[in-house]
Structure formats: structure tokens, C-alpha cells
Amino acid sequence: MGSSKKDYLGFPIEVQGDMGYALGLAQLGGKHPKAKPWKGGGPGIFEIIEDHRGDAYRAVYTVRFAEVLYVLHAFQKKSKSGIKTPQSDVKLIAERLKRAQADYESTR
Numbered sequence: 483m484g485s486s487k488k489d490y491l492g493f494p495i496e497v498q499g500d501m502g503y504a505l506g507l508a509q510l511g512g513k514h515p516k517a518k519p520w521k522g523g524g525p526g527i528f529e530i531i532e533d534h535r536g537d538a539y540r541a542v543y544t545v546r547f548a549e550v551l552y553v554l555h556a557f558q559k560k561s562k563s564g565i566k567t568p569q570s571d572v573k574l575i576a577e578r579l580k581r582a583q584a585d586y587e588s589t590r
Contacts, residue, residue: 486553493558501532516532520542520575525546528543540557554579
């Protein structure tokens with residue numbers, strides 16, 4: 483959704499490989515050990531966190547819809563306030579989830 487693919491492709495190659503594997507497992511109905519439930523979004527939304535050379539990279543995706551995986555947001559976490567995700571990213575994920583739902587419903 484949105485710029486997620488472009489943002490993901492801007493990650494370091496090692497991060498892309500690890501996250502790509504986890505997303506591939508999700509597409510096949512599995513769950514990578516690093517995939518954790520995304521808090522506040524309800525069931526079927528997961529986050530993958532990769533640390534690389536002191537930087538944190540995240541991808542948030544949903545498997546709520548039959549036979550479809552939507553990557554809602556891919557970003558490098560730059561917050562200096564601990565592990566909490568910035569509110570702007572939380573809002574963007576919620577907005578993209580609504581757009582994913584509309585997209586899914588329009589294609590079924």
C-alpha cells in the first residue's frame with residue numbers, strides 16, 4: 483500500500499532479504515518467528531522488526547483478507563523516544579488498512 487514497496491526497496495539488502503523471507507512465509511499462510519502482532523490494530527496485523535548496524539527497520543502487514551497479503555507500511559524507525567512507534571506512523575498504518583479493506587472489497 484502507498485509507498486511501502488519503494489520504502490522497503492530502500493532498506494539495506496540484508497534487511498530486504500530477511501523481511502522478504504518473513505513476508506513470503508506469510509503469503510504462504512505461515513508466520514515467521516520475528517513476526518509479532520501489531521498492537522492496537524486488532525487481529526491479523528503483524529510487524530516484522532529487523533535491526534541492522536544499530537538501525538531498526540519495520541514492516542507492518544495484514545493477513546486479514548483471504549488469499550491476499552497487504553504490506554501497510556515499511557519504515558526505518560528513527561524515534562528517539564524508546565521503542566514506541568511515532569504517532570504519524572500509527573495513523574498512516576490505520577489509514578492504509580482502511581484503503582486495503584476497500585481495495586479488497588472492490589476486487590471480490
